[in-house]
Amino acid sequence: MSIAERMMSRRSLSSPRVSSPRAGVLCRALTVALLFTTPMGLQAKIDDTLHYEPVAPTIEQAPANILIARQLQFTHFRDLQINDELSSDVFYTYLDYLDGQRIYLTQQDIKRFDRIKHQLGSALKTGQLQPAFDIYNLVQQRIIERLEFALSVIDQGIDTLDFSKDESILLDRSKADWEPDTAALDQLWIRRIKNAVLAQRLNGTDDDTITENLRRRYEGQLKRAYQARSEDAFQAYMNAFAGMWDPHTSYFSPRTSENFNINMSLSLEGIGAVLQSDNEYTKVVRLVPGGPAAKQGQLQPADRIVAVGQEGEAPVNVIGWRLDEVVDLIRGPRDSTVTLEVIPANASDETMTKTIAIKRDEVKLEEQSASKDVIHIDRNGRDYTIGVITIPTFYADFQAMQAGDPNYKSTTRDVRKLIAELKQEGIQGLVIDLRNNGGGALHEANDLVGLFIEDGPTVQIRNANNDVQVLNDDDPSVAYDGPLVVLVNRMSASASEIFAGAIQDYGRGLVVGSQTFGKGTVQAVRPLNHGQLKITQSKFYRVSGGSTQHKGVIPDIEIPSRIDKTRIGEDALEHALPWDQIEAVPHTRYFDFSAIIGELRKRHEERFAASPEFRLLQREIEFLEQQRQMETVSLNYEKRKAEHDRIETVRLSIANARRELRGEPPFKSLEELDEWQDAQAADLNTTDEELDFIIREGGQIMADMLDLDKRMASILEPRQLAAQASPQ
Structure with a gap:
């Protein structure tokens, strides 16, 4: 030619x-x-x-x-x-x-x-x-x-x-x-x-x-x-x-519809991650609690996968691939290893990638189960014993339930048992940790609220015809009637937001952390002659009338987060349904925190200002924000190298500052840091024995509540105030 x-x-x-x-x-x-x-x-x-x-x-x-x-x-x-x-x-x-x-x-x-x-x-x-x-x-x-x-x-x-x-x-x-x-x-x-x-x-x-x-x-x-x-x-x-109607409405081809895990949740069998297409890339939306990726610890929400490698084989570039094909490449036999090359969420440049090796495994129900800890707070010579219950997801073993197993596992049943055990240990307050909990079974969120209130509505659901269904807790028994703090962050979504919103509306406890995801819609999958359509059919509303959609739950006491709210969250999605509100439903207010919330915030801010861990968190957040605000990068070698060296120096400095807080020797180089991170990630049995400082701060806020005002004793023996339903 x-x-x-x-x-x-x-x-x-x-x-x-x-x-x-x-x-x-x-x-x-x-x-x-x-x-x-x-x-x-x-x-x-x-x-x-x-x-x-x-x-x-x-x-x-x-x-x-x-x-x-x-x-x-x-x-x-x-x-x-x-x-x-x-x-x-x-x-x-x-x-x-x-x-x-x-x-x-x-x-x-x-x-x-x-x-x-x-x-x-x-x-x-x-x-x-x-x-x-x-x-x-x-x-x-x-x-x-x-x-x-x-x-x-x-x-x-x-x-x-x-x-x-x-x-x-x-x-x-x-x-x-x-x-x-x-x-x-x-x-x-x-x-x-x-x-x-x-x-x-x-x-x-x-x-x-x-x-x-x-x-x-x-x-x-x-x-x-x-x-x-x-x-x-x-x-x-x-x-x-x-997608013009909303970001959760989508079409599934016949091939995609064949696999329930892909078509319903885009869950990756083998590593436990929820993915979605993002232009040419495959983006991590969230990690499945208890899954291999979550335990390995290096893969993070908003990371973008650019290549996938099998054991003993060269990695395959997957930029521009269909989501289902990327899923097929990542899935594989249990105990085999898949290697992902990703652009980290905090990368200043799409060419800055890291390689993550994850051993495939199944996500076991028991590894998603609620767990407990106890922390002790010394306040003016008085020791406060605070219980902590971490809930990774709202789960229920439906197969065991349908089979009539009286000991089937569910979030509510497990939390009830943990509360009973913590009571035996003499706790004076309870912290519920819902950070990174992406939701799950709706009825479990409803039942879990019921452990902390006598009875009443928990959530409202409105459909396209404006018909409103109200879910209720009809069980007057209460598993725990003491002071309560609920921890949330940007990755707390759906059922987590229903629970946190209800606790806030009832005045049953304080919500602490960062603004939640804002996923307040319900989808159904409908068959077509060719594939399926996942379509949004209804919307969640709190008992106070405000929707959890788009706005999420706003904490009573806010703690900054490393998570980039401009990239993760309902309000970061195109065509997301807006926040609105409907009529509130009557509900009990157990406690009015307005008299003490100002002092609680003041004490929290003073404590954080003096906390080396919080100062380090703030420094890291500021560094990440600087990276996110970079719109261009230089193609001049000398300028680019200077900027690259600056970024790497800050990374090493932050890592060594954290090592110093733990009394550990500093890393001498970034190579040593990277090798240590790889070793930690490879050892799935590695755990941090010390509860993270956000949980400990939840305990400190609880101690403030107990120490600040004797009126808090009224929570220890709940009293119902006048029924009211003022919108949040």
Whole structure:
């Protein structure tokens, strides 16, 4: 094939009439053989053996589209019409899914879609999928062009790249404009490659290894692009459509629907992590309590997985992969090890990755069970004994329950037993730790509230028809009637928020920590002729009338957290349902904390100001915030190295400050720190014998409550104040 023929071939592929079915026929007959001329004179890598086969809608997908449209319009909690405005929103959301970082398409490409942009609404009602498939096919072609271009740059030799210029690159391009044309996009990709090379060089990787790493990454992505399927386009389009109603409404393809763990919770068998797609990446949403990843300790929420490796094999780059395929790669035999290369949530640069080895295992119910501890607080010569119950999730062994086993495990049954044991140990107050508890069985949250109140409503549930169901605790018995503190953080969600909100509304205890997740919606999975639709059908409300949706539960006493609220939480999700409120239901107020809350906060703040652990936490939070606020990184070697060294010095300093607090010798280098972290993570039996200082602060607040006001004795023998239901 001559250069002229290749150029003609490229023009034919890059300029299809996206609204014409004939364009798809033409593209099928063409080989993707691309030539690029750039200011640097780079020529794209040519592979005449590879062909991109444009995907087309199947006969089953059109009726599924129509069913999805009807379900969304008539049964979703949010009342939203399919019109021209929605059409435009779906269009841009679909493009965000396909090219979220604005690195494949140009402004010229976007302009071609102007007519389609306003036609998607009517097309979605009638199952006309070709316009969306035309968009998908063009994006796939552009992805192939970009990856071929990247490989051509690598083939020229990374030693030819110039790192002496005063250049920089934008870290997050999700809000940036698309580049005007191909020439500008070429320059953007050269900067992206320089960024990847620079980051690896600063981490001590040699150029040969960097070249191999990058070539493997781009070739892997290229292979995925050539393997595009009709269902990929349909699922992306339907999820862009369904996501207009709320972020928890989504379409599952038939393949995804085959696996309950994937389709219902996206739970990864083998490591215990909940994942979701995030542009080209697979992002960790949360860790399953008691699972291998949670026990290993290195994988964290908001980490993004870029590669997956099996024992004895080279890692496979999974950028751009479908979620179900990443799941399949991570799953494996029990006791085998999977290696994940991730971009840490706090990384200042997408090229800064770390490798985590996790031994696969099943998540055992007993490892998610509630557990207890006791702490002793010396206050003015008086010793306070405080019980602590940690609840990782709201669980119930449904199989044992249905089989009639009188000793089946559940959150409420286990906590009742732990309370009885703590009473025997003479506790004067109780701390319930719900941090990182992502929820679980709704009835368990309802029953757990019942352990601390005589009877009454616990949560309200409103459906799309505005019908409200009130769940009640009908058991007048109380397992614990003493002072109570509930610890929460940003990862406390759903059932955790129901429990914490009820305890707060009843004046039954204080909520301490950081604002919770804000997941206050209920989903149901409905079958289609082709796949399934997970759709939001109702919403949770507290007994005081306010929703837990979006806003979550606001603590009475706040403690800062390392978790980035801008990236994790309901209010960080696009199209999340808003907070609102309905009429409160009558409920008892057991104690009015307004007379003492000011003094409790004052004592807490004074104690934290004097606490070396809290000062270290604040320092770490400030450091992480500085990293998050970095919008660009330099591509000049000297400037980048100086910034890299500064960041590594701070990391080591924070780690050694924590070692000093524990009376342990400092690390001499970051390499020693990393080796220690790897060793700790590899030993799943390693535990921190000392309760963390947040739990201990919960005990201190409890001691303040007991020490501050003799009226707290009224909680020890609960008295009901006048029934009231003032909104929070």
